[in-house]
Amino acid sequence: MESKLSRNEAISQLVLASSSPRRKELVASLDLSLPVYILSTDTDESIEAHWSPEQVVEQLSLRKANAALDLLQQKQAVETSLIIGADTIVVLDGDVLGKPVDDDEAKAMLRRLQGRAHEVYTGIACVLSSSGEAQLAHRMTKVKMKPLSEEQIARYVATGEPRDKAGSYGIQGLGSTLVDEIEGCYFNVVGLPLSLLSDMLATYDIAVF
Template sequence: MSKNESVNIRPISQLVLASSSPRRKELVASLGLSLPVYIMSSDADESVPAEWSPAHIVEQLSLRKANATASLLRERQEAEASLVVGADTIVVVDGQVLGKPKDRDDALSMLRSLQGREHEVYTGVACVIADTGIATVAHRMTKVYMKPMSDEGLKGYIATGEPDDKAGAYGIQGLGATLVDKIEGCYFNVVGLPLSLLSDMLAHYEIHVF
């Protein structure tokens, strides 16, 4: 795990997820943590320089999201003993970063570029102590191999509405699983939050899954 700064271990009484994603909320809930988990997303700037690597993009955007939520907690005087978790996921094919589709034509273009071949999914995770801003940041990458699909099949999938809010225009945890041949790496990374990585990061703050 890479670190922005050394972390002084201190008691954490609540976890705050800096995301409005229902998928990430469900994944954090699945850990069954003993401390309360709250959701508090914020608007963070997601523009990045063209020369940034995929790993740098997701690490910096996850950190921006976590920092923005930590700032809100400080403004509300609710930052004490809070750990904020931010995450960001992108799909990369031929070095091109695919975010969420602008519309269904864009979704079709993305899925055409992915079908019948492999691509990479990166997710960055940032943990920020809300009252000090001290952070740890890391990422995971998973390779995803897609089946060859006809335009008719892709349009049928798009018509379900599932791709509308997902990076790369598919959701592996839903009907999008039928587009996938195989993966190499963490499945939950493709969903949007690598649980193995997150559990390791939380353990650094004395927050344990078991």
């Protein structure tokens, strides 16, 4: 890994490569001295069958960050930006559960998750706009969901909350009532592990406090 000094190229802004309002709120909560811009990207989320969960979240987060880098270059942005990409998945029995394609798939996911423990992985990619240099990392949190009846699952899915959530639930919303316990970083389950992100930002001499 390069030293802090060689990485610190007068970064003038952070760019969050995400359309997630949850990630936007979490980055804003750090109250960083740099301006933070949101740049939504449409990226290919296909994965290789042999990838581990760690590879899935790190590679997809890098794909998002690089897509944002391409957009910045098209706009001929001259500021040195640090681009942050993130991706979250739920893993049960080795199967990756992403966002449901419809309410029926959301119900099917919740049937599998109810009464059992699963893992939530979030990957973070930090990419310097000036060089394209990338730093990748991830966190894993174990989550145990309480047993749910078919009626509870149907009512929760009817709220619409599961539609854009990996694993078909949002722990920061009504989904909090489905969870019995977690082991690890709560914000990792929300979609952006702040402790990990702050450590990564520190390597660019960006201090949270």
